[in-house]
Amino acid sequence: xxxxxxxxxxxxxxxxxxxxxxxxxxxxxxxxxxxxxxxxxxxxxxxxxxxxxxxxxxxxxxxxxxxxxxxxxxxxxxxxxxxxxxxxxxxxxxxxxxxxxxxxxxxxxxxxxxxxxxxxxxxxxxxxxxxxxxxxxxxxxxxxxxxxxxxxxxxxxxxxxxxxxxxxxxxxxxxxxxxxxxxxxxxxxxxxxxxxxxxxxxxxxxxxxxxxxxxxxxxxxxxxxxxxxxxxxxxxxxxxxxxxxxxxxxxxxxxxxxxxxxxxxxxxxxxxxxxxxxxxxxxxxxxxxxxxxxxxxxxxxxxxxxxxxxxxxxxxxxxxxxxxxxxxxxxxxxxxxxxxxxxxxxxxxxxxxxxxxxxxxxxxxxxxxxxxxxxxxxxxxxxxxxxxxxxxxxxxxxxxxxxxxxxxxxxxxxxxxxxxxxxxxxxxxxxxxxxxxxxxxxxxxxxxxxxxxxxxxxxxxxxxxxxxxxxxxxxxxxxxxxxxxxxxxxxxx
Amino acid sequence: xxxxxxxxxxxxxxxxxxxxxxxxxxxxxxxxxxxxxxxxxxxxxxxxxxxxxxxxxxxxxxxxxxxxxxxxxxxxxxxxxxxxxxxxxxxxxxxxxxxxxxxxxxxxxxxxxxxxxxxxxxxxxxxxxxxxxxxxxxxxxxxxxxxxxxxxxxxxxxxxxxxxxx
Numbered sequence: 001x002x003x004x005x006x007x008x009x010x011x012x013x014x015x016x017x018x019x020x021x022x023x024x025x026x027x028x029x030x031x032x033x034x035x036x037x038x039x040x041x042x043x044x045x046x047x048x049x050x051x052x053x054x055x056x057x058x059x060x061x062x063x064x065x066x067x068x069x070x071x072x073x074x075x076x077x078x079x080x081x082x083x084x085x086x087x088x089x090x091x092x093x094x095x096x097x098x099x100x101x102x103x104x105x106x107x108x109x110x111x112x113x114x115x116x117x118x119x120x121x122x123x124x125x126x127x128x129x130x131x132x133x134x135x136x137x138x139x140x141x142x143x144x145x146x147x148x149x150x151x152x153x154x155x156x157x158x159x160x161x162x163x164x165x166x167x168x169x170x171x172x173x174x175x176x177x178x179x180x181x182x183x184x185x186x187x188x189x190x191x192x193x194x195x196x197x198x199x200x201x202x203x204x205x206x207x208x209x210x211x212x213x214x215x216x217x218x219x220x221x222x223x224x225x226x227x228x229x230x231x232x233x234x235x236x237x238x239x240x241x242x243x244x245x246x247x248x249x250x251x252x253x254x255x256x257x258x259x260x261x262x263x264x265x266x267x268x269x270x271x272x273x274x275x276x277x278x279x280x281x282x283x284x285x286x287x288x289x290x291x292x293x294x295x296x297x298x299x300x301x302x303x304x305x306x307x308x309x310x311x312x313x314x315x316x317x318x319x320x321x322x323x324x325x326x327x328x329x330x331x332x333x334x335x336x337x338x339x340x341x342x343x344x345x346x347x348x349x350x351x352x353x354x355x356x357x358x359x360x361x362x363x364x365x366x367x368x369x370x371x372x373x374x375x376x377x378x379x380x381x382x383x384x385x386x387x388x389x390x391x392x393x394x395x396x397x398x399x400x401x402x403x404x405x406x407x408x409x410x411x412x413x414x415x416x417x418x419x420x421x422x423x424x425x426x427x428x429x430x431x432x433x434x435x436x437x438x439x440x441x442x443x444x445x446x447x448x449x450x451x452x453x454x455x456x457x458x459x460x461x462x463x464x465x466x467x468x469x470x471x472x473x474x475x476x477x478x479x480x481x482x483x484x485x486x487x488x489x490x491x492x493x
Numbered sequence: 494x495x496x497x498x499x500x501x502x503x504x505x506x507x508x509x510x511x512x513x514x515x516x517x518x519x520x521x522x523x524x525x526x527x528x529x530x531x532x533x534x535x536x537x538x539x540x541x542x543x544x545x546x547x548x549x550x551x552x553x554x555x556x557x558x559x560x561x562x563x564x565x566x567x568x569x570x571x572x573x574x575x576x577x578x579x580x581x582x583x584x585x586x587x588x589x590x591x592x593x594x595x596x597x598x599x600x601x602x603x604x605x606x607x608x609x610x611x612x613x614x615x616x617x618x619x620x621x622x623x624x625x626x627x628x629x630x631x632x633x634x635x636x637x638x639x640x641x642x643x644x645x646x647x648x649x650x651x652x653x654x655x656x657x658x659x
Contacts, residue, residue, distance in 0.1 A: 053654040170511065170552045177518065177545045184538035189527050191542055192518060215591075219584035225621035388618035392611050393642050395587070399594065400646050404656040412595045420588045427575040428507050446541040457534045 008355035011057055012363065021054070022061040022360070026367035027375070029069020034077045034379055035390060038217070040070035040088075041326045041433075045213040046394060048206055048334055049401040056338045056353065061360045063334055067327055068120065068310055068364035071270070072372070075112040075303055076379055080105060088270030088306035091278045095291060095298030102294050105380075107241070111296045113372045114245045115303035118252040119259055120365040123311020126260040127318075128358055131347075134319040138344035141320075144461050147448040148471035150441050153322035154434075155478040156265070167430040169479065175438020176445065178203045185443070186450060198410040205333040205439055207402040207411040211418025212425075212432045213326070214398045218391055219423040248300045251281055255304035262305070263312020263324055270309040270325070277305035311361065317342050318357065321444065326433035333440050341444075500563040503573035508560060511553025518546040583617070590614070603658040604643060611639030 012018045025047075032043035047066050051059035074089035079096035092112065099108035141149065154172050181192045182202030193199035255277035262273035281301040282291050291298050313324025314331075321343035323329035332342050340350060347354055371379075402415035422432045452461055462468050522528055528539040564570040590610060597606040615635040650656045 050649075050654055053656070166552075170549065173545050173549050173552065174514075177542060177549065180542040180545065186535060187538045189525075189538045191525075191528060191538055192521060194521060219587055222583045222587055222618075223580045386619075387622065388615050389638060389642070391618055392614045392639070393646075395591070395614065396607060396611065396642060396646055399591065399598075400650055400658065403598075403658075404650055404654070407657070409595060409599060412598070413592075416588060416591050416595065419591075423584055423588075427573075428503050430507075449541065450535055453534045453536060 004351050004355035005358065008352060008359045011352075012061060012356060012359050015058075018058050018061045019363075021058055022065045022363045023367050023370070025062045025065025026069040026364055027371050029066035029071075030073035030076070030368065030371055030379060031382055032066070033070030033073025034383060035073075035385075038390070038394070039213070040067065040074065041213045041330060042217050042394075043070040044327055044330045045209045046397050046401055048209065048330065049404045051334055052337065052405065056340065057356050059334065059338060060353075060356055061363065063331055064357070064360040064364045065367060067331065068307075068361065069368055069371070071307055071310055072113070072116045072368045073379070075116065075299075075306070076109065076376075077383060079108045079112060079299070080380055080383060088274055088309065089302070090271060091274040091302040092299055092306070094278070094302075095293070095295045096302075098292070098294035099296065099299065104294070106376075107244075107296065108299055109372070109376055110241070111245070111248065111299045112303045113369065114248065115252045115255070115300040116307040117365060117369055118249075119256040119304040119307035120310065120361075120368070122253070122256040123260055123263065123308035124358065124361050124365065125311075126264075126308070127311040127314050127361070130264070131315050131318050131354070134315065135344040135347040138320050139348070141344070141467070142465075143448040143451040143455065144465050144468045145471065147445060147452055148462060148468040148475070149320055149322065150445045150448065152471045152475040152478070153316070153320075154437060154441060154445075155475040164429055165479075167428070168434045171425065171430050171432065172434035172438040175435035175440075176442040177438075178208065178435070179439045179442020180446065185447060198408070202443075203439065204405060204411055204414065205337070205436075206405045207415035208418045208439060209330055209333060209436060210398050210402050211415040211420075212422035212435060213330070214394065215415060215419025216422030216426060216432065218395050218398070219419060220426055221387075221391065244296065248297060251297050251300045252304040254280065255301040256308035259305035259308030260312040263309035264315045265324075270306045270313075273305040273309050273312075274302045277301045314357070314361070318346060318354065319344060321441075323437060323440065326436060329433065329436045329440055333436070336440070499567060500560045500570050501573040502570055503576055504556065504560045505564070505570065508553045508556035512550055512557065513553075515546045515550030515553060519543065519550070522546070583621070586617075587614075599659050603647065607643040607646070608636075608639050611642055612636055615639055 012022075028047070029040075029043060032038050032047075033040055044063065044066055048063070051062050054062060071088060075092045075096065077083050078089040078093035079100050082093050082097040096108045096112065099105065154176075155169070177192070179202075182200050183190050190200045255274075258277040258280065259270070259273045262276065263270070278291075278298060278301045281297055285291075285297065289295055289297060309325075313328045316322045316324050317328040317332050319342075321332070321341065323332050335342055340346065340353060398415060398419070399412055402411045403409065405411055422435075425432050425435075453459070462472060522539050522543055525539075528537070560570075590613065594606055594610045597609075600606075601609075612632075612635045615638055616632070619631065619635070647658060650658055
């Protein structure tokens with residue numbers, strides 16, 4: 001492991017091109033994450049096509065920079081505009097914005113940076129500690145266990161998605177169906193192509209991701225007129241109060257642990273982590289400190305959990321190939337396109353790449369601190385940019401980005417269709433993330449399911465093997481709980 | 494389970510769409526003779542999509558039944574406030590103009606089509622945000638902004654990542 005890390009560090013940190021790409025990607029991620037109306041997933045989705053022309057190491061530097069940078073960037077608009085840049089920053093604004101209104105925006109942003117860095121580092125440590133162990137355990141899995149694990153992952157993703165679990169399950173099935181379009185890997189027969197030759201190669205993941213997370217959000221934002229958002233632009237004096245930061249050390253630590261734990265659970269996501277971490281600090285300091293009126297501890301709790309979730313969410317993706325949230329689903333799609341299949345085999349066959357993931361996450365944390373230290377006032381100014389420029393630039397980036405994947409106009413049409421469908425799905429309260437999970441996991445699920453049946457000859461294999469049975473029972477419980485839970489509560493009341 | 498509360502027309506429409514999608518999918522698979530060969534124990538290429546389509550169809554049907562049941566009990570089916578024409582007009586215009594843009598790209602080339610799309614949408618967004626599009630100065634500004642965006646994207650894609658644009 002140490003040798004692998006040293007080699008990865010040598011390959012990435014000694015490469016000026018990689019360092020420059022990482023620095024720029026991180027800055028871009030912070031800016032996009034900070035702009036209201038642009039989520040981290042949207043940032044990652046619209047910038048994804050850029051990574052395909054890069055070597056896989058450089059692509060990872062780029063994507064991790066955008067990923068981590070955008071998560072931190074979300075706190076800037078939460079504090080200065082009272083609008084969370086990303087779902088994970090929704091709790092940051094509760095104390096961050098009141099601090100900014102008290103002319104302490106600089107303080108709030110310093111606390112956010114401190115907690116983000118602690119969270120990011122602890123998330124990275126957790127990733128490095130748990131991922132190899134989990135991968136080793138997952139190596140014992142044969143195709144029946146992998147099939148059951150993917151079914152469990154999909155049900156958890158549906159369960160944890162915002163809105164109705166029922167609609168999220170249907171969204172996941174739509175994603176699985178999209179993944180089944182095109183040539184079957186075993187018999188080479190084309191399915192569900194409706195005579196369209198371009199569909200025989202399957203539905204390309206990238207235009208669907210750009211459409212669902214990019215164009216659909218632009219369309220949603222267009223429902224109401226978007227002027228320049230008002231908020232606090234004056235950061236006040238930005239000075240590091242070491243004593244204040246030291247007092248927050250245990251809050252940062254506790255909330256980071258929550259972020260890691262919740263991040264590891266597939267699809268639980270940062271929004272849940274920050275809510276738990278904030279509620280815990282409120283309970284611990286009940287009667288001693290007031291929250292919601294500009295308490296730095298609230299900012300630290302939210303941002304520690306938010307950023308440690310990044311490392312946590314990478315654990316299930318890297319070890320068992322189940323994305324931890326919508327961002328890691330997009331990241332997983334990018335890795336699949338680069339020919340790398342996340343899962344336990346990654347640790348055996350591409351150990352160097354695993355080390356590169358660790359190094360690139362560490363780089364992203366450092367670059368975020370550098371950007372925040374040097375350009376915080378610039379980011380604050382950028383928040384005042386006219387929304388029209390942003391809307392048009394992102395829409396055009398969606399079109400050109402989806403075209404550039406295969407130089408195909410068909411992909412542009414797929415992106416527009418996905419955008420329209422994603423917009424309508426949002427309106428009926430159907431989460432779009434399960435569609436991407438389904439599309440990413442669909443081909444893997446079908447492959448493992450059919451391999452299990454070919455090798456073991458019968459469906460009973462899924463119920464005879466204890467791990468597979470346990471995973472399927474958990475999946476069943478996941479689906480049943482939303483139906484049985486309210487009934488049980490009514491009965492006990 | 495589908496949600497409780499006052500039934501909405503959009504929920505009914507969702508159920509109908511899901512059932513229709515499932516029916517079209519099943520029809521396309523069942524009619525294809527090449528998808529019928531399954532060599533046991535491999536269930537064949539049609540099995541996985543058929544299971545998914547069946548689940549989708551059942552899900553849609555359940556949605557239809559529960560919404561109809563709730564509508565019958567409440568004796569009403571309300572329009573969804575999310576689907577007001579006032580809200581959906583501009584997003585629909587965006588989708589329509591994007592289809593036109595995608596059609597124009599190979600015919601008019603990247604710069605002409607991108608510039609036209611950019612200027613129109615800069616003007617629409619600005620008019621909605623600030624009500625300003627009438628002055629020639631604003632139109633010149635949109636032209637300049639559109640040109641900068643189109644040029645920036647061209648330079649990034651053509652020279653930084655070497656993707657030839659039409």
